[in-house]
Amino acid sequence: MEENQSWRLSYFPKPLQDTELLSDLKEGAVYFCGRDFALRPALVMRAGRVPFAWDAPRFARLFMFCMEYFLRYMAVPGRVENVVVIIDLQDISYRHMAIPALMELKEVFTHQNAGRVFCFYVCNMPFLVRALVNVVEAAMTERARQKIRFLSDVSQLREDFALNQLERDLGGCREDPFQLALPDPGKSSCMEFADTARDFLRQHGLEHLLDQTGHVRAKAFAESPEQVDLSPEEVSLHSWKAGLAMESIAIQPCLPPGRPVPGSSRQRIAARGVASPPSSAVAASNSRSLGLAVGFAAGLRGLRIVAKRRASRLAWRGRKGHGRLAGVQLQATAAATEATESEADVVVIGSGLAGLTCAGVLAAAGKSVTVLESHYVPGGAAHTFRARAKGIKGDFCFDSGPSLYGGLSGERTSSPLKHVYQILGEEPEWITYDRWNAFIPEGEANAAIGYEEFVSKLLPRFGGPDAPQQWERLMNRIIPMADAICNGPPPSFVREDLGVAATLARYLTKLKSIPGGPQKLSEPFSQFLEDAKVTDPFIKNWMDMFAFLLQGLPSYGAPTSMMAYMMGDMYKKNTCLDFPKGGNEALVGALVRGLEKHGGQVLLKKHVEEVLVEGGRAAGVRLKDGHVIRAPTVVSNADWQVTKSLIKEGSAPELEDYLKTTWKEYKLLKSFIHLHLGFRGDGLPSGHCEEFPAQWGVFNSWSDLEAPRNAVLVSCPSMLDPDLAPPGHHVVHAYTPATEPWEDWADLDEGSSEYKKKKQEARDFLYSAVAKQVPDLEDRVVLELVGTPRTHRRFLRKPSGTYGLRVQAPEMLPGHKTPLEGFHMCGDSTAPGIGVPAVVMSGHICANNIMSVPEHWQILDKIKDWTTELEI
Numbered sequence: 045m046e047e048n049q050s051w052r053l054s055y056f057p058k059p060l061q062d063t064e065l066l067s068d069l070k071e072g073a074v075y076f077c078g079r080d081f082a083l084r085p086a087l088v089m090r091a092g093r094v095p096f097a098w099d100a101p102r103f104a105r106l107f108m109f110c111m112e113y114f115l116r117y118m119a120v121p122g123r124v125e126n127v128v129v130i131i132d133l134q135d136i137s138y139r140h141m142a143i144p145a146l147m148e149l150k151e152v153f154t155h156q157n158a159g160r161v162f163c164f165y166v167c168n169m170p171f172l173v174r175a176l177v178n179v180v181e182a183a184m185t186e187r188a189r190q191k192i193r194f195l196s197d198v199s200q201l202r203e204d205f206a207l208n209q210l211e212r213d214l215g216g217c218r219e220d221p222f223q224l225a226l227p228d229p230g231k232s233s234c235m236e237f238a239d240t241a242r243d244f245l246r247q248h249g250l251e252h253l254l255d256q257t258g259h260v261r262a263k264a265f266a267e268s269p270e271q272v273d274l275s276p277e278e279v280s281l282h283s284w285k286a287g288l289a290m291e292s293i294a295i296q297p298c299l300p301p302g303r304p305v306p307g308s309s310r311q312r313i314a315a316r317g318v319a320s321p322p323s324s325a326v327a328a329s330n331s332r333s334l335g336l337a338v339g340f341a342a343g344l345r346g347l348r349i350v351a352k353r354r355a356s357r358l359a360w361r362g363r364k365g366h367g368r369l370a371g372v373q374l375q376a377t378a379a380a381t382e383a384t385e386s387e388a389d390v391v392v393i394g395s396g397l398a399g400l401t402c403a404g405v406l407a408a409a410g411k412s413v414t415v416l417e418s419h420y421v422p423g424g425a426a427h428t429f430r431a432r433a434k435g436i437k438g439d440f441c442f443d444s445g446p447s448l449y450g451g452l453s454g455e456r457t458s459s460p461l462k463h464v465y466q467i468l469g470e471e472p473e474w475i476t477y478d479r480w481n482a483f484i485p486e487g488e489a490n491a492a493i494g495y496e497e498f499v500s501k502l503l504p505r506f507g508g509p510d511a512p513q514q515w516e517r518l519m520n521r522i523i524p525m526a527d528a529i530c531n532g533p534p535p536s537f538v539r540e541d542l543g544v545a546a547t548l549a550r551y552l553t554k555l556k557s558i559p560g561g562p563q564k565l566s567e568p569f570s571q572f573l574e575d576a577k578v579t580d581p582f583i584k585n586w587m588d589m590f591a592f593l594l595q596g597l598p599s600y601g602a603p604t605s606m607m608a609y610m611m612g613d614m615y616k617k618n619t620c621l622d623f624p625k626g627g628n629e630a631l632v633g634a635l636v637r638g639l640e641k642h643g644g645q646v647l648l649k650k651h652v653e654e655v656l657v658e659g660g661r662a663a664g665v666r667l668k669d670g671h672v673i674r675a676p677t678v679v680s681n682a683d684w685q686v687t688k689s690l691i692k693e694g695s696a697p698e699l700e701d702y703l704k705t706t707w708k709e710y711k712l713l714k715s716f717i718h719l720h721l722g723f724r725g726d727g728l729p730s731g732h733c734e735e736f737p738a739q740w741g742v743f744n745s746w747s748d749l750e751a752p753r754n755a756v757l758v759s760c761p762s763m764l765d766p767d768l769a770p771p772g773h774h775v776v777h778a779y780t781p782a783t784e785p786w787e788d789w790a791d792l793d794e795g796s797s798e799y800k801k802k803k804q805e806a807r808d809f810l811y812s813a814v815a816k817q818v819p820d821l822e823d824r825v826v827l828e829l830v831g832t833p834r835t836h837r838r839f840l841r842k843p844s845g846t847y848g849l850r851v852q853a854p855e856m857l858p859g860h861k862t863p864l865e866g867f868h869m870c871g872d873s874t875a876p877g878i879g880v881p882a883v884v885m886s887g888h889i890c891a892n893n894i895m896s897v898p899e900h901w902q903i904l905d906k907i908k909d910w911t912t913e914l915e916i
């Protein structure tokens with residue numbers, strides 16, 4: 045006690061007033077965000093907000109002031125109470141100050157505040173730190189792991205905090221500029237505020253947010269919106285309402301000095317059945333945990349992974365925090381509202397595969413590129429999200445979109461995505477596998493991809509008497525076409541200006557003639573089948589299914605070029621399917637790494653609200669939070685309707701007209717229902733095998749593949765990569781491929797019983813498709829998330845939850861240039877359309893248009909020889 049007191053006197057030589065620290069607190073580098081679900085005060089430390097001008101002691105003093113404040117006003121006298129600390133390491137690699145400050149904090153924590161921190165949450169770790177953490181975490185004791193939680197995703201904070209307590213870039217919905225709060229010591233006790241909270245909820249018809257003992261269920265708001273299936277507006281509203289109540293508890297001191305309350309917060313929590321470890325154990329591991337966190341940060345600094353720092357990025361990060369202190373409401377200051385500006389050569393709106401491709405290729409050509417993404421994860425339709433099941437340690441990693449990939453693992457391949465990885469010098473590790481399963485109206489068609497099993501197993505069983513001859517005829521006709529496409533010039537040479545003569549000239553020797561002439565490429569594949577005299581119902585249905593899976597339309601709508609390209613890959617000798625180790629997160633992650641390696645950046649949760657037009661050309665973008673990024677070139681990877689909404693009326697009349705009229709002629713494809721399950725894998729094969737292929741499709745009827753609730757696709761990627769689920773468990777994603785009518789869901793209130801009923805029906809339908817291959821499914825499931833077209837619309841930013849435009853060959857989508865100078869478009873609203881290879885092509889072509897021919901030439905130098913003999 046005496047030692048502590050003398051430390052206080054030396055550390056704070058004169059009495060500190062909160063008003064003295066006001067301006068420092070306003071930076072938002074350290075603040076209390078409320079209490080966690082177990083009512084422990086939560087202190088947030090944001091390294092990226094520590095101004096350069098601060099020295100380490102200034103930062104540490106602020107932090108320690110908050111700790112002292114906690115002890116004085118927020119803890120119950122006579123009890124050992126703890127805080128939780130959220131350490132946000134975003135930007136720490138280049139903010140030197142944070143490291144000495146953390147070191148100083150470690151000293152103080154070790155000697156003066158041992159036992160005061162229940163747990164550290166370390167989040168937003170830069171890539172290399174994350175890699176180190178994986179190694180070190182394995183060596184940590186269970187206790188240490190409880191004390192210091194390295195979060196792979198900030199959304200994990202939602203497990204312990206209400207959304208309204210966390211700022212948006214920490215996974216919550218708290219608006220920036222935030223309201224910084226220090227509890228007011230003059231207010232009444234936590235218990236009284238809890239009563240107020242209960243009254244508030246009851247008055248507002250929110251009783252369901254109280255648990256059986258009448259406590260506010262903070263956890264209800266900590267669940268991910270995916271799980272509760274609320275719109276962001278609803279989440280904000282709910283958490284605001286309940287947050288008001290929660291905050292009343294959260295930001296008030298448990299006790300005005302000297303006033304007794306019945307029991308400490310830990311006792312109250314224990315009474316609710318929330319476990320809390322003995323304080324001695326907490327004390328023992330407290331300093332060690334911070335040491336680990338500091339060690340990582342310091343290690344990172346040594347590695348200097350981000351050596352290059354742009355002024356624009358600094359400007360971006362240098363936002364101001366704002367606050368309310370000790371009952372004094374500070375208005376959002378001028379600095380808060382005044383929009384900061386930064387610059388880039390190119391701004392890309394959206395981090396879908398097309399946007400990331402475009403950005404990566406441009407960065408590799410030496411441009412400074414910033415990608416802005418609304419969502420909290422990159423990847424668009426290919427994003428991954430994580431969820432946890434009660435009582436099970438570890439994340440279930442769910443892919444939201446694509447799961448079928450080919451042509452990526454081999455070195456000599458014509459895959460546009462592979463070429464982009466070669467340009468960027470980054471690539472995921474590939475898992476190869478051989479088969480998928482199809483439950484078709486005739487029976488179960490489980491066969492390896494490629495020619496052999498199709499001919500030896502499927503044709504004799506399902507085909508007519510001359511099916512083998514028809515199949516051979518088809519393949520004999522398709523292979524020369526596939527050869528001309530796959531071994532001809534790579535699509536990356538394409539640019540939509542005269543420079544294309546130069547980039548094509550590079551590949552003149554590779555040009556091959558297309559059997560029947562180039563016009564055959566854009567014809568519907570049904571025409572090709574007719575020309576090849578393919579009449580066998582099974583082969584025709586199988587081809588319809590193949591086309592449908594690739595682009596959402598059967599053979600009558602699929603272009604022959606796409607089918608020839610895919611069949612060349614799928615039916616050649618020694619072919620295989622590819623899956624990225626780590627799921628789509630790894631596929632997207634490699635693109636992000638490649639972009640960053642070349643000096644670009646992806647900023648998440650940065651919703652673009654307007655494309656700026658000045659002097660008759662694109663001049664940058666304005667974000668929802670008011671920030672402006674100036675750039676002479678702007679690319680939109682967003683859906684065309686979303687893009688349209690970003691152009692302020694009257695600012696670019698020609699572009700408005702172009703957006704209004706060009707896409708009007710296409711219909712929209714339908715939407716999706718999704719089911720994501722986590723289930724126990726006991727008794728099932730341990731990995732992908734003939735008895736249990738990792739992917740399967742269910743097709744109830746061939747008569748109309750586009751009909752609602754006819755087809756379901758199922759992917760169980762943890763059969764290929766067990767790390768995608770906790771040990772002994774699997775993840776599954778089942779969905780209807782663009783066959784769910786939006787109109788059936790458009791007008792439903794998501795809180796209504798009708799919506800819930802429809803959702804249950806959707807769930808049951810998808811369940812039965814998964815159960816075709818997973819025995820005793822109901823008993824195995826530990827986690828279940830159902831997505832409707834409304835969910836799809838929300839998370840994939842697709843109006844009406846659509847898959848995209850329904851482009852029926854020989855129709856073609858528009859290209860990538862627009863009438864507004866400096867404004868370009870890429871992604872599935874532009875040619876060639878939907879699907880991973882297609883959108884990657886579109887992103888590449890869009891980038892080519894922006895580069896000079898010499899820059900383009902240098903990019904093409906990086907693509908390795910892709911040609912290979914196509915044998916069946």
Ligand SMILES: Cc1cc2nc3c(=O)[nH]c(=O)nc-3n(C[C@H](O)[C@H](O)[C@H](O)COP(=O)(O)OP(=O)(O)OC[C@H]3O[C@@H](n4cnc5c(N)ncnc54)[C@H](O)[C@@H]3O)c2cc1C
Binds near residue numbers: 423449682686873
């Ligand atoms: C369920 C499903 C399964 C699929 N399966 C396959 C498959 O197996 N094989 C295959 O090849 N293809 C598949 N696809 C298709 C493929 O995934 C998509 O065509 C492709 O990923 C679309 O990429 P994109 O870049 O065009 O656009 P998107 O992925 O839609 O990306 C657009 C991005 O822009 C962002 N954005 C929008 N507006 C703004 C704004 N104002 N500010 C900032 N950001 C904004 C969005 O949040 C989004 O991240 C599947 C798709 C789905 C949905």
